[in-house]
Amino acid sequence: YDWRYDENGRPRNSSPFSGVDPRTHRILVAGANFGCGSSREHAPWALHDFGFRAVISSDIADIFKSNALKTGLLPVAVDQDTHQKLLTSPGREVT
Numbered sequence: 673y674d675w676r677y678d679e680n681g682r683p684r685n686s687s688p689f690s691g692v693d694p695r696t697h698r699i700l701v702a703g704a705n706f707g708c709g710s711s712r713e714h715a716p717w718a719l720h721d722f723g724f725r726a727v728i729s730s731d732i733a734d735i736f737k738s739n740a741l742k743t744g745l746l747p748v749a750v751d752q753d754t755h756q757k758l759l760t761s762p763g764r765e766v767t
Contacts (some may be wrong), residue, residue, distance in 0.1 A: 694723020699766050701758045702729040707736025716740040730755035
């Protein structure tokens with residue numbers, strides 16, 4: 673919350689989620705080794721509660737994958753080329 677909003681509850685412009693509408697932006701393209709260190713279920717819960725329904729990365733930590741699936745968040749691992757194309761094409765429609 674503190675990263676996304678200031679002390680008055682106004683959105684911070686520097687947040688990577690500024691302007692993201694969770695009703696239409698349902699897929700998160702994440703960096704490599706995503707979820708490493710996120711062994712608790714809270715990490716996928718937070719993403720799911722925000723509105724994401726899938727996370728795409730070139731590599732997703734095993735424990736995160738397991739917890740994400742229990743939460744209803746789909747972890748998708750793709751090859752490096754596909755991952756790079758997605759990272760360099762923000763806003764691209766993906767199904």
